[in-house]
């Protein structure tokens with residue numbers, strides 16, 4: 457049940473598989489992350505896919521009355537399904553069947569028995585390939601910002617895993633693209649372009665980077681400060697890259713240990729950012745203090761109002777707004793006006809109300825067309 461004012465944002469994934477047990481297992485695995493339509497035979501599947509075109513189709517080895525490979529061939533004859541990513545699930549990894557599936561138009565294959573996490577990362581990667589291809593249609597400055605930050609985010613994930621020091625220069629360079637998109641007014645295309653991407657932390661971080669840069673630009677801060685704000689936004693949750701996907705995206709209530717794991721992203725992120733000797737203090741403040749609250753109820757330091765500077769307060773405002781309006785895969789998001797209402801209602805004692813009012817004015821003034829769609 458979706459609460460009023462919230463918008464569901466899950467990608468639609470379709471399953472065509474004659475094996476009812478596997479079809480149901482798959483469906484329950486995927487339902488936390490995606491909307492799922494299931495089909496047990498080829499005729500119903502082709503009809504259903506035509507009516508509700510999915511972001512991706514999973515095809516089993518048998519789709520009655522014929523094979524999964526033949527079903528993929530039939531799918532590729534349908535104009536609107538010609539480019540839809542298809543993941544073929546093979547029962548036993550027969551190389552001839554796998555080759556036939558790829559020739560018929562499968563974009564990736566998985567062999568039983570498979571790990572749930574492996575399937576989820578294949579689905580995610582396929583959805584992202586499609587989303588990233590769609591960026592070609594965007595204005596060039598918005599496309600550069602999306603591509604530059606995505607490449608940087610991927611490299612950060614790698615160096616985070618391997619404990620190498622991060623290079624601030626590379627971050628600032630990719631965030632200059634975000635600032636260029638903000639100052640030329642094409643930034644709504646960044647928010648639109650990243651909206652359907654399936655990397656939750658990247659989506660949130662790039663949205664925060666764009667909105668922090670917009671905040672800085674609109675209140676007249678110099679370009680160097682806008683870049684610092686964008687870098688802070690892009691890196692503020694970098695510690696989340698160390699948290700397991702299953703905890704980060706858990707739909708049920710978190711245990712106390714899992715809540716602590718999530719809170720630890722702040723300390724982990726700051727330690728990682730300190731590996732760059734030239735990391736600006738402002739970026740460390742944003743990463744370290746975006747969960748602090750004026751009434752002392754935040755974490756990790758429970759700072760109170762007079763211990764939080766302007767940057768700390770701005771990052772809290774933008775982080776809260778971004779998190780509430782993010783197109784998360786596992787829960788509905790809030791419309792912009794609904795988020796602002798909560799920020800100046802229930803959260804009034806926690807975040808700076810003067811900054812909330814200024815940010816609200818900037819957001820609604822600069823993005824009417826995005827706001828109308830609830831972003």
Ligand SMILES: [Fe+2]
Nearest residue numbers: 692693746747
């Ligand atoms: Fe955070």
Ligand SMILES: [Fe+2]
Nearest residue numbers: 660692693775
């Ligand atoms: Fe955040």
